[in-house]
Amino acid sequence: MIEERFDAIVIGAGMAGNAAAHTMASRGLKVLQLERGEYPGSKNVQGAILYADMVEKIVPNFREEAPLERHLVEQRFWMMGDRSHTALQYRNDDFNEDKPNRYTIVRSQFDRWFSKEVQAQGAIVICETTVMELVSDAYGKVIGVRTDRRGGTIFADVVVLCEGVNGLLGTRAGLRASPKPEHVALAVKEMHFLPRETIEARFNLRGDEGVVVEAAGVISKGMTGMGFVYTNKESISVGMGCLVSDFAENKDTPYGLLEAFKNHPSIKPLLEGSEVKEYAAHLIPEGGYNTIPELFGDGWVVCGDAAQLNNAIHREGSNLALTSGRLAGEAIFQIKSRKEAMTKQNLALYKKLLDDSFVMKDLKKYKDMPALLHANSQNYFLAYPQLVSKAMENFLRVDGTPKLDKEKATIGAFIKERKWSGLFGDAWKLARAWR
Amino acid sequence: MSLAARVEEKLYQNRYLVDAGKPHIAIRPHEKPSENLLAMTHICPAGCYSETSSGQVEITPDGCLECGTCRVLCEASGDITWNYPRGGFGVLFKFG
Ligand SMILES: Cc1cc2nc3c(=O)[nH]c(=O)nc-3n(C[C@H](O)[C@H](O)[C@H](O)COP(=O)(O)OP(=O)(O)OC[C@H]3O[C@@H](n4cnc5c(N)ncnc54)[C@H](O)[C@@H]3O)c2cc1C
Ligand code: SF4
Secondary structure, eight states: OOOSOEEEEEEOOSHHHHHHHHHHHHTTOOEEEEOSSSSTTTTOOOOOEEEHHHHHTTSTTHHHHSOOOOEEEEEEEEEEOSSOEEEEEEEOGGGSOSSOSEEEOOHHHHHHHHHHHHHHTTOEEEOSOOEEEEEEOTTSOEEEEEESSSSOOEEEEEEEEOOOTTOHHHHHTTSSOOOOGGGEEEEEEEEEEOOHHHHHHHHTOOTTEEEEEEEEEGGGTTSSEEEEEEEOSSEEEEEEEEEHHHHHHHOOOHHHHHHHHHTSTTTHHHHTTOEEEEEEEEEEEOOOGGGOOOOEETTEEEOGGGGTOOBTTTTBOHHHHHHHHHHHHHHHHHHHHTTOOOOHHHHHHHHHHHHTSHHHHHHHHTTTHHHHHHHTHHIIIIIHHHHHHHHHHHHHOOSSOOHHHHHHHHHHHHHHHHHHHHHHHHHHHHHHHHO | OOHHHHHHHHHHTSEEEOOTTOOSEEEOOOSSOOHHHHHHHHHOTTOOEEEOTTSOEEEOGGGOOOOOHHHHHHTTTTSEEEOOOSTTOEEEOSOO
16 A cells, blocks of 8 residues: 555544644654544544643644534533432633633544644545554564555554554554443434524523533433533534443443433423434443553554543543643654654653643542442432432422421431431542542 | 334434445354343444344344444454444444
8 A cells, every 4th residue: 555664653533643643743753644434533423522722732723723613601410310300500601711611513523624634734644444453573563554455564663553442453462451341331422403593592502602411310220321412503412321331231222211311301392303413322431540551562552542541520531532642642753853763661751741641640530430430320320319309309399398307308218218328338439539 | 113113213314335245243153142142132322233033143234333332242252253344434424
């Protein structure tokens, strides 16, 4: 296919791959990027919230160029009961700033734009090409890749694996294990189209303002999972995700769960009359810090979802992918400028940069959360939301029962369900894992 | 209306380029399916897995969303082999 030799081959044109390729190409390295989709983004699924800071570090003026949907001024967290929701809602007019911090995006459009930026820096980007395997020398150093196109192997000093959560290449080369069912969530998502005035009226928005709704509770039927509703300019992204291991146990269908979420009386009016134009599914790495594999070796580094760099608690992934891709690119550039080889020892610089960044610090902070939520999903995602909903109903229905009796009934219901020791235990564990 | 019918309706909204005659996922022949393989008949988001009248699990990966769920659940035990479709083929998300 290509005879020449590259400084770096980047696998994948998602968030991590584009960040890595842009960083290296803009510094003058000879970069080849390979993507299996028809165009960058055609295989990628996201909610999608984009974090400006991490893009700005790569393309400083992206706000003028990138296809962005709405900047976020409001976050709603809904704890779902069967026919109710209890909300935590935060809105701030200061988020209507010159350079907003968070936007919604449509992933396939954003990735296509980002890839054009990468190409403008001089990287060669080839789509419709699935990389089949990594090629190593006799000492086990990765020296190139083999693709499903005709022509032989392509060689490079280093291969940057940005292949996303499924990461076949790295696992088949024995560089890391395949994700375990309890460490990945399966998310399904639909795009609902509505006139922009309708969206603005329904969500109380002016102009390009946007709202995020994150929902947890009975909607996941006791599985570790969440639902979301994100506003775009003329569409609404609606989705639902739960751990694969929980799905396997419960045997609920993901689309059945999504239908039920859409038909929840709190969600339904938001979507009324919309036209659905796409149904997508994707995995999200949710194992956190304890599941991060080896991040570098002789002739290779791994970034983004493929390395489980995803913060499920804060619903952040793209920014960790962007940052890890950028830092991998910077490390490779530094090693190259010193005219040194892409050995494991030298590539440890990537891990060092990552350890010093928010990526590893955040993941470390929550290292115990994934296991805790998984082990207690019936309480956190079913029992408590139902109890909270019942408590609110009790509190708000004025029926001549004295308030003190109502409070007693509410507390009684919590204790009956979980006992004092269980309640304190759950709260304590949650607080500790949060710290 | 059954949920199976509904998932077909959902897939109908999507764009695909099917690599005819080259399925990217295959199930190992079996008498009795493993529990995980059986679970796939419920949890595949595209409804690609189904149970035959004689109790085996079969797959029609045309509507596959390439999520990887069945790989995560069934590849390690050898129940299935899982690959990406050839470059350019498979699902093509317009929005993603
Ligand atoms: C439903 C959903 C909602 C989400 N919401 C958010 C959100 O709101 N905010 C947020 O920050 N994150 C969110 N995430 C997470 C975010 O999407 C990921 O963390 C991010 O996309 C990871 O980027 P990546 O580059 O590592 O992988 P990807 O973006 O998945 O890119 C991998 C790329 O590699 C290509 N590829 C893979 N293997 C090969 C191969 N062998 N040959 C050639 N090409 C290959 C793929 O086609 C793909 O383009 C969400 C995820 C999902 C599924
Ligand atoms: S990859 Fe996902 S959509 Fe495709 S067959 Fe497996 S579970 Fe179904």
